[in-house]
Amino acid sequence: MTNSVFGPMATGLPEGADLDEIRADLADDHVAAPSGRDQRELADLVARARADGIELSVVVVPGNPWHDSQLRDLATEVGKFEHGTVAVFSDDWIGTDSDSISRVRLEWAEDTAKYKGGDTAEAVGIFADRLERPDGISWSVLTGVLIAITVLLVGGLAWLKARRRATEHAGPH
Known part of the structure; x- marks a missing residue:
């Protein structure tokens, strides 16, 4: 059997992404981050977004995957069990999935939150602020x-x- 360059590719998740661990970590505060990382600031930002009506869940992956689409693939997989808007942050990129916010609006919010050099709290804050703004x-x-x-x-x-x-x-x- 030969592979076709036009065939569908398998979902590519960032290396080390474990959906069971992510699900367990999201359960308490809607934030999943690598062990040893302080999640309090991220949890506060997520709680604020949720208080403003945005059902946000944040997943943080260390470094950057080989391709930014892996973050969106992971957000889509997490979105299958975590309702609302899922944002997956790496050091420089963001991947999102939402059952309530349009792709255009998500990408608009992503644009200014990218390339923050691993400052995930800054990136989450920018992303959430943009989602909270009224539609132009x-x-x-x-x-x-x-x-x-x-x-x-x-x-x-x-x-x-x-x-x-x-x-x-x-x-x-």
Whole structure:
């Protein structure tokens, strides 16, 4: 049997990722990090995000995997048993999965949280802050403002035209 370059690839998880250990570590504070690492600051950030309505769970892997897509693959696997939004952080990259937040919004939040040189607390803080922001432009408000401007312009032009007409009919004095 030959391998095809166009066939699907197996899910690649970062080296040493153990889903059973991650599940057990997430159980108490929604944070899973390598042993010996202080999780208190991360747990506080996650608790704050959860208080703000974002069901965030954070997994930290040491170093960087050979490819950043492995973090997303791990987040997807964790997302199968941990509901909400799962963010997997390495020293420089982030991989995410969510059953409640769009991929576009996740990647927007990821962009500024990457490349923090292993400062996971800073990266988690930036990521959570971006997720907590309201979605940019409210299209309903923008549409309403544009309609109001159009109505004012049409009304103003009609008023000017009527005034000009009245002036022309009055003739010279």
